[in-house]
Amino acid sequence: MRAMVRPDPTGWPLRPNDADPRSARHNDKNGVKRMKIGTHFAALGAVALVAAPAAAADTITIGITQNNVGVDSYQTTYERAFIEAADADPDVETVVLDAGGDVARQIGQIQDLIQQKVDAIIIWPTNGQAVVPAVRQADRAGIPVVITNSQIAEAGFDFIKSFSGPNNIVQGEYSAQMMCDALGGKGQIVQISGQPGYTTAIERQKGFEDELAKSCPGVTIMETQPGDWNREKSQRVMENFLTKYDNIDGVYSGDDNMGVGALNAAKASGRADGMVFIGATNFAVGYEAMGRGEYWGSVYQSPVEDAKNALATAKAIVEGEEVPFLNYFDTPKITKDNMSEFEKPVF
Amino acid sequence: MTSDTTGAPPRAMLPTWSDVGHLAQRQGILIAFILFIIAFSFTSERFASWDNASTVFRQVSIIGTMALGVTVVVIGGNLDLSVGSMLSFATVLVVDLHDKIGPAPAMAITLVATLAIGAVNGILVGFLRLNSLIVTLGMLSAIQGVTLIYSGGQNVDITDQEATWFAFFGRDFLLGVAVPTWIFLGLAVVFQIVLTRTAYGRRVFAVGGNPMAATFSGIRRSYVVFSTYLVSAFTTFCAALILGSRVMGSQNNVGQGYELMVLAGVILGGTSLLGGSGSMVKTVIGVLILGFIQNGLLLMGYQYYAQWLVTWVVIILAVWLDVASKRGRLFTTTT
Numbered sequence: 001m002r003a004m005v006r007p008d009p010t011g012w013p014l015r016p017n018d019a020d021p022r023s024a025r026h027n028d029k030n031g032v033k034r035m036k037i038g039t040h041f042a043a044l045g046a047v048a049l050v051a052a053p054a055a056a057a058d059t060i061t062i063g064i065t066q067n068n069v070g071v072d073s074y075q076t077t078y079e080r081a082f083i084e085a086a087d088a089d090p091d092v093e094t095v096v097l098d099a100g101g102d103v104a105r106q107i108g109q110i111q112d113l114i115q116q117k118v119d120a121i122i123i124w125p126t127n128g129q130a131v132v133p134a135v136r137q138a139d140r141a142g143i144p145v146v147i148t149n150s151q152i153a154e155a156g157f158d159f160i161k162s163f164s165g166p167n168n169i170v171q172g173e174y175s176a177q178m179m180c181d182a183l184g185g186k187g188q189i190v191q192i193s194g195q196p197g198y199t200t201a202i203e204r205q206k207g208f209e210d211e212l213a214k215s216c217p218g219v220t221i222m223e224t225q226p227g228d229w230n231r232e233k234s235q236r237v238m239e240n241f242l243t244k245y246d247n248i249d250g251v252y253s254g255d256d257n258m259g260v261g262a263l264n265a266a267k268a269s270g271r272a273d274g275m276v277f278i279g280a281t282n283f284a285v286g287y288e289a290m291g292r293g294e295y296w297g298s299v300y301q302s303p304v305e306d307a308k309n310a311l312a313t314a315k316a317i318v319e320g321e322e323v324p325f326l327n328y329f330d331t332p333k334i335t336k337d338n339m340s341e342f343e344k345p346v347f
Numbered sequence: 348m349t350s351d352t353t354g355a356p357p358r359a360m361l362p363t364w365s366d367v368g369h370l371a372q373r374q375g376i377l378i379a380f381i382l383f384i385i386a387f388s389f390t391s392e393r394f395a396s397w398d399n400a401s402t403v404f405r406q407v408s409i410i411g412t413m414a415l416g417v418t419v420v421v422i423g424g425n426l427d428l429s430v431g432s433m434l435s436f437a438t439v440l441v442v443d444l445h446d447k448i449g450p451a452p453a454m455a456i457t458l459v460a461t462l463a464i465g466a467v468n469g470i471l472v473g474f475l476r477l478n479s480l481i482v483t484l485g486m487l488s489a490i491q492g493v494t495l496i497y498s499g500g501q502n503v504d505i506t507d508q509e510a511t512w513f514a515f516f517g518r519d520f521l522l523g524v525a526v527p528t529w530i531f532l533g534l535a536v537v538f539q540i541v542l543t544r545t546a547y548g549r550r551v552f553a554v555g556g557n558p559m560a561a562t563f564s565g566i567r568r569s570y571v572v573f574s575t576y577l578v579s580a581f582t583t584f585c586a587a588l589i590l591g592s593r594v595m596g597s598q599n600n601v602g603q604g605y606e607l608m609v610l611a612g613v614i615l616g617g618t619s620l621l622g623g624s625g626s627m628v629k630t631v632i633g634v635l636i637l638g639f640i641q642n643g644l645l646l647m648g649y650q651y652y653a654q655w656l657v658t659w660v661v662i663i664l665a666v667w668l669d670v671a672s673k674r675g676r677l678f679t680t681t682t
Contacts, residue, residue, distance in 0.1 A: 069500070072599075076500040196651060226651055231594050232601060236406050240645045243399050257502070261594065268518060285504050285596060347502055 068101035073347030172207020187249030234261030256286030375672030407638035408527035416582030424555035424622025425479035429486035434602030437587030465580025473572035517593030556623025
């Protein structure tokens with residue numbers, strides 16, 4: 001690094017000089033000097049940051065620490081949409097951070113944001129339980145906290161102002177209603193759920209099962225097995241279902257990625273015709289299969305809406321507006337009939 | 348068991364009890380496997396059918412193909428935990444490139460890239476003599492990172508699923524048997540022959556069994572260890588072809604946890620983690636036991652969480668039967 005920092009006319013990253021201890025000491029001195037200058041600039045920058053909101057009294061600063069950008073397309077799109085929405089709003093400045101799936105780093109980022117005295121903090125929890133103490137610190141420092149996408153543990157509810165995200169129970173209910181419509185209120189189905197222990201999976205399954213039992217008693221769930229959000233695993237589970245049951249009228253999957261795995265298995269065994277496939281979180285592959293008429297319906301959950309909703313919720317809270325504690329964004333049903341109203345998902 | 352060896356029994360047409368005893372002693376895990384199949388057949392009539400058996404063979408072919416390569420590494424006295432991430436990487440790469448440059452070039456590039464990862468493992472473990480557990484565990488997360496960077500978090504899919512001949516590897520049948528099964532069992536036969544009938548195979552056993560003796564016998568140990576990692580990278584590449592073609596798409600973490608399934612199959616089969624002993628037949632049986640347990644429990648309708656528990660019980664029973672048949676009694680009577 002040092003060699004890179006120094007202006008080097010030869011362009012060689014390692015010159016013989018660098019091996020010379022005296023030269024190295026010299027470098028060290030330089031390095032220290034530079035560091036001092038660096039911190040000086042950083043300090044100036046920090047002053048500027050703090051000064052900026054004071055100068056323009058209208059701007060508010062919102063910090064966000066995300067779960068793990070880059071690990072899947074949903075989170076990648078979410079971050080892009082969040083930054084775009086913030087850029088489009090002249091009243092909002094943002095500090096966008098990513099915890100990289102690491103709880104400890106996320107807690108550190110929350111503390112940094114508290115130090116920076118931002119006006120609100122948005123958190124996409126890496127772990128609903130472990131972030132609670134840091135959330136409490138923010139609350140004590142008088143900074144409102146908004147949780148986005150995945151809820152934190154109930155112990156932290158007193159320290160947050162709002163939760164912005166999808167309502168997974170309602171998504172499960174929507175899927176149940178579509179299944180009921182598609183089967184005409186009568187049939188035998190199987191369910192492929194998400195990763196065991198994962199809140200989204202549990203809530204969707206609960207919403208689906210409760211709604212089906214309540215409003216569609218003619219449709220029975222023969223069996224539920226987890227597909228772990230993994231298409232290949234779901235394909236295996238579905239193959240076993242197909243061996244076990246001679247008659248399967250419908251398949252509900254916790255997301256379209258798994259649903260397409262189930263569809264693959266049914267097609268391979270020649271039994272996909274007339275079988276109803278319902279999913280959730282419409283994926284591009286699900287959208288395409290829907291276009292071909294192989295996939296009946298799903299729930300459209302847009303990361304763009306998710307991000308916009310989080311930003312709008314935080315902004316409203318800072319501006320003193322009343323915001324519901326559970327501030328859900330709309331996740332509509334999508335079927336072959338209305339799919340033209342939706343853009344093909346990016347993931 | 349000791350009484351069997353006292354006098355040579357007269358040769359008869361039918362196998363005698365002592366022959367059965369000898370077989371059980373050598374192939375305890377096979378006996379366990381057959382017992383499980385019989386037990387499962389009683390509990391579900393759908394279990395013992397040709398259709399179900401062929402489904403299970405197809406389902407285990409991904410894990411099984413990877414396990415063949417890992418068996419070679421383990422016989423050579425090392426471990427390879429990086430195969431899970433390597434599978435994710437290879438599958439994402441081959442599926443992503445499929446639509447961009449066509450199936451054949453995509454496969455070629457993926458093969459080279461996967462072998463390159465294997466080569467890095469091989470250099471670190473073989474030539475630098477670093478601990479294989481640490482090297483490949485590190486590689487497991489490094490390659491997951493590379494996969495995420497390459498894909499940018501996006502899922503990749505093959506657009507035209509019906510037209511591409513890439514479907515051959517995961518979806519087609521030859522002579523009524525699925526292609527994945529052919530790949531799995533075909534490679535198993537080839538590897539078994541290489542291990543038992545060639546000088547290379549004997550070198551792998553020698554290096555794993557006693558590295559010092561192998562070195563003094565003039566075997567270039569570093570090269571042999573290096574080559575075993577190329578073998579496991581190659582089998583992971585084959586597994587990626589099956590997976591990518593079967594699913595016609597890939598998530599960037601699709602192979603997560605597969606390394607443990609692979610290792611479980613290898614060890615359950617009876618290949619020693621200490622190196623120097625093992626066989627492809629054992630690994631095939633180990634992988635099949637795991638596959639049939641999962642399939643059988645699902646057909647019986649066990650609740651998901653109970654399946655984990657029952658899987659453990661069955662594995663313990665299998666290992667116990669294996670050990671018991673080797674020592675000739677169920678319990679030890681050491682004082």
